[in-house]
Amino acid sequence: MDRVVVIGGPTASGKSGLAVDIAEAFGGAVINADSMQLYHPLDVLTARPEAEDLARAPHRLYGVLPGSERGSAARWRTMALAEIAEARGQGRLPVVVGGTGLYLRSLMEGLCEVPIVSEEIREMARARHAAQGGEAFRADLVARDPASERLNPGDTARLLRAWGVLEATGRPLTDWQSTAPDGPPPGMRFVVCVIDPPRAALYARCDKRFTLMLERGAMDEVRALEALGLDPELPVMKALGVPELRRCLRGEWTLEQAAVKAQQSTRNYAKRQVTWFRHQLLDKPAHGCHAVSSLYSATLRDAILPSLEQSLRD
RNA sequence: GGCGCGGUGGCAGAGUGGUGAUGCAGCGGACUGCAAAUCCGUGUACGUGGGUUCGAUUCCCGCCCGUGCCU
Secondary structure: OOEEEEEEOOOOOOHHHHHHHHHHHHOEEEEEOOOOOOEOOOOOOOOOOOHHHHOOOOEEOOOOEOOOOOOOHHHHHHHHHHHHHHHHHOOOEEEEEOOOHHHHHHHHHOOOOOOOOOHHHHHHHHHHHHHHHHHHHHHHHHHHOHHHHHOOOOOHHHHHHHHHHHHHHOOOHHHHHHOOOOOOOOOOEEEEEEEOOOHHHHHHHHHHHHHHHHHOOHHHHHHHHHHOOOOOOOHHHHOOOHHHHHHHHOOOOOHHHHHHHHHHHHHHHHHHHHHHHHHHHHOOOOOOEEEEOOOOOHHHHHHHHHHHHHHHHO
16 A cells, blocks of 8 residues: 555545545545644634544644744654554555645655755845845845745845745755755555635635634634744744734734735635645646545535545556 | 816826826735735726817816805
8 A cells, every 4th residue: 555645635625524534435534734733822823623623533733833943844854754654554555734835745756856055144134135135135146056046036035045945055945956856755656636716715714714703713813922032934824814913913803804914815825825736736637636626515525535546546 | 057176997096298207906916934915017087069289187167967156
């Protein structure tokens, strides 16, 4: 049994539900591939599976990192590979599910060997960028690494990364990236399933879900998070709804306003994910992809599981 | 009824006698180690009918609608 199920799709599309259904049906273990569900303090706000689902199948990599840390694709990949190995050791089918496409792809295709950039250097990059601005920062970078020409002056994240790698290794990032990625882990075959629901329905579910999160204590979670006094630049602090609810706590926005804003960012995020999955996964049929064109709910289970079972057998 | 003010793309909101800001949303796209991040692209909009003008969203008149004050 060398199969690994991989489920992707936009937020609120029903991925987690599909994952448990599959895990339950085929004796599997659900492994999280969502960058935010990895962190510890946020449970409701990050839409982690609830007790009922947790009881139906083992769930791994949920809430395993403290919010004070920063995850990364490579870090997740290492953890995921370990969990996959463990599930297999127990005779379970690994079901990897999450909305972080980059993570999913890093698992399936591997990453290029790029040395780790120290926090000191990253900090230097940030300071330098802040001091000279995007244009100048980019100009300096391009002078040393012509290939980074393709980066937009406003694309701070990538600019910082490119600069950091160059500074840390003396070699341009594009250089490192031109070497082939380490490829799929040996002995692993992926059965990919992507949910790509109609836009209107997806947005409606995003909105509804946030309202539900508030009813289930999202505000208390943010209060607890706030009490930790974390650096607002940390990934957890940027989870959807956190910035908005924090402003509410500070009295800058009413709960109503915060909710509207958070719902908006959720929809924007869902849109980005749809684009990512369509072009980075669905259009690249290297992995046989099952596309589900509607929001997933238990009623679709019998329509989807049989074809998946077929793929697992092939 | 009188006087004033205003009617700009889905919304907010500048502005100009001739090349129609901008923001948000929407839509499309990018994406190799902070990715729920970071970014890019995208609109035959000037209430209506006349007039002035080489040319009106911009100037003038009527009308409609909204708004404030007065009666």
